[in-house]
Amino acid sequence: MFKTTNAPLKGKLHIIGCGSAMPTKEHFPSSQILELRGKQYMIDCGEGTQIRMKQMHLKTTRLGHIFISHLHGDHCFGLIGMIATFGMLKRTADLHIHAHPDLEQLLTPLLNYFCTDISFKVEFHPFNPAKNELIFEDRSVEVYTIPLKHRVPASGFLFKEKIGLPHIKREVIDFYNVPPYKIGKIKLGEDFVTEEGEVIPNEIFTLPPTPPLQYAYCSDTAFCESIIPLVEGVDLLYHEATFAEDEAVRARQTMHSTARQAAEIAKRANVKRLIIGHYSARYRNKDVLLREAREVFKSTKLAEDMQVIEF
Amino acid sequence: MFKTTNAPLKGKLHIIGCGSAMPTKEHFPSSQILELRGKQYMIDCGEGTQIRMKQMHLKTTRLGHIFISHLHGDHCFGLIGMIATFGMLKRTADLHIHAHPDLEQLLTPLLNYFCTDISFKVEFHPFNPAKNELIFEDRSVEVYTIPLKHRVPASGFLFKEKIGLPHIKREVIDFYNVPPYKIGKIKLGEDFVTEEGEVIPNEIFTLPPTPPLQYAYCSDTAFCESIIPLVEGVDLLYHEATFAEDEAVRARQTMHSTARQAAEIAKRANVKRLIIGHYSARYRNKDVLLREAREVFKSTKLAEDMQVIEF
Numbered sequence: 001m002f003k004t005t006n007a008p009l010k011g012k013l014h015i016i017g018c019g020s021a022m023p024t025k026e027h028f029p030s031s032q033i034l035e036l037r038g039k040q041y042m043i044d045c046g047e048g049t050q051i052r053m054k055q056m057h058l059k060t061t062r063l064g065h066i067f068i069s070h071l072h073g074d075h076c077f078g079l080i081g082m083i084a085t086f087g088m089l090k091r092t093a094d095l096h097i098h099a100h101p102d103l104e105q106l107l108t109p110l111l112n113y114f115c116t117d118i119s120f121k122v123e124f125h126p127f128n129p130a131k132n133e134l135i136f137e138d139r140s141v142e143v144y145t146i147p148l149k150h151r152v153p154a155s156g157f158l159f160k161e162k163i164g165l166p167h168i169k170r171e172v173i174d175f176y177n178v179p180p181y182k183i184g185k186i187k188l189g190e191d192f193v194t195e196e197g198e199v200i201p202n203e204i205f206t207l208p209p210t211p212p213l214q215y216a217y218c219s220d221t222a223f224c225e226s227i228i229p230l231v232e233g234v235d236l237l238y239h240e241a242t243f244a245e246d247e248a249v250r251a252r253q254t255m256h257s258t259a260r261q262a263a264e265i266a267k268r269a270n271v272k273r274l275i276i277g278h279y280s281a282r283y284r285n286k287d288v289l290l291r292e293a294r295e296v297f298k299s300t301k302l303a304e305d306m307q308v309i310e311f
Numbered sequence: 312m313f314k315t316t317n318a319p320l321k322g323k324l325h326i327i328g329c330g331s332a333m334p335t336k337e338h339f340p341s342s343q344i345l346e347l348r349g350k351q352y353m354i355d356c357g358e359g360t361q362i363r364m365k366q367m368h369l370k371t372t373r374l375g376h377i378f379i380s381h382l383h384g385d386h387c388f389g390l391i392g393m394i395a396t397f398g399m400l401k402r403t404a405d406l407h408i409h410a411h412p413d414l415e416q417l418l419t420p421l422l423n424y425f426c427t428d429i430s431f432k433v434e435f436h437p438f439n440p441a442k443n444e445l446i447f448e449d450r451s452v453e454v455y456t457i458p459l460k461h462r463v464p465a466s467g468f469l470f471k472e473k474i475g476l477p478h479i480k481r482e483v484i485d486f487y488n489v490p491p492y493k494i495g496k497i498k499l500g501e502d503f504v505t506e507e508g509e510v511i512p513n514e515i516f517t518l519p520p521t522p523p524l525q526y527a528y529c530s531d532t533a534f535c536e537s538i539i540p541l542v543e544g545v546d547l548l549y550h551e552a553t554f555a556e557d558e559a560v561r562a563r564q565t566m567h568s569t570a571r572q573a574a575e576i577a578k579r580a581n582v583k584r585l586i587i588g589h590y591s592a593r594y595r596n597k598d599v600l601l602r603e604a605r606e607v608f609k610s611t612k613l614a615e616d617m618q619v620i621e622f
Contacts (some may be wrong), residue, residue, distance in 0.1 A: 185613040
């Protein structure tokens, strides 16, 4: 019965789309669903997100919160269609959208016109993309903003699992005949007192909890050193890599990153793994992006639409 | 040099999406591009239209006018993304949107926020969906509204080619040594006067022009007899067929048609060919829809996403 809490649950990242603004045959615009401890968090929602989700057989019954990095169309034009569809599916749980304050003004007239008969509330939670702060937490996760450097106010997100309960040493529990109803208390730190009155210290029964997972999403952004301390040591970093090095000037002008720059951030932040995405439509073959990133940071992979990454 | 005007040009219908409101693995929501005499006219623009167009290698350099049947999301949510992309592609030609008057109020704030740097104008041409009237014409085509019966004001569209110029009998031209600069005038109806002053009557040089094509689009609508005279004899009719007969009650409640009802309209209007679409997501296999329609009107086909129909 404690397995659900303590099993070394993996994080799962569903890449719904990892293209950039111009649609291509291979890539839908940005959207992801992060699964942590059985809950789903959506990050960005470009046009066609609900269509891709259907293609991926992705059910979203455990999706309550959507985080929008910035108000460019390729990161938010899919919201209205998806919300309308949730309405047709008779969703009842409220939906929470965390975004730049302008989104509420933009989306509300559309919701009032197209989604008059939906049976749930859409709640907006505006945040300030220029600040690094905690914008959301539930029982298992904290979400922090990561200020980015883009043509419009933009923010990445750091998802930090909270520390779970310690693991129980089953054989020690059996040895001391601990009754099942006591196990919960031991997990919460209590010592165990035997029938004879002997106090067995808590640490004998427990192993440290699974280290909490951390996932960071940084898109869209120019190369931005201030990201580095904010994503220090994360298990998985998704960083945009719109261009290869030969387009470094264009990257700077449009306030995007090269694959090499994404890898530079990953390396200096000592992250465990890097996933690059948000590819410019000019790269049908992304080998050059992968090669340039790996020269700097070996543990790099290319994101692909409809891919599921466990970490 | 007259070939471009007089060659028996076919009509081409690009089915971009023919699903209904709920996205499926097979179908995107409604959108089509009709090509007549080398010009493109878009009808409806559901979410993901620009993505599908990319998958179809559909270039839209000759697209100037978009006709929106009604303001349900699956017929118009793709507009904002497509217009934003046209902006990135540095389109310069103005884009004309014919729709219910409300669309301008809904779309303008989005255009002002997301499309500030586009190099073309988006012009709205509101029409009254309750009226059957001419809403647009250019040199080769007239477009009429077809009032439909749906939960919100909705209108189909009749595209009517204008009568072209007569065809020239090349061998008669050669026989009378008609100089090339005179041919245009003969096409416009003038007689020919030989060098000897002999008047050769116009009809000797000409064959009647290619009969003008007519295409009608009717979606979304309940069974609606008043459509029949308005689509009488068209070369191709696209009619929604959201449900099979066993869902006839649901069709009536939601103001959609069954495949059989679509065929009934086609038959009574003596159209040449019928294409059905706007399938409910419940039909993964559409054989039942095709069978029920063909029982009433033999020359019926199922629309498929990314299909090109010549007529």
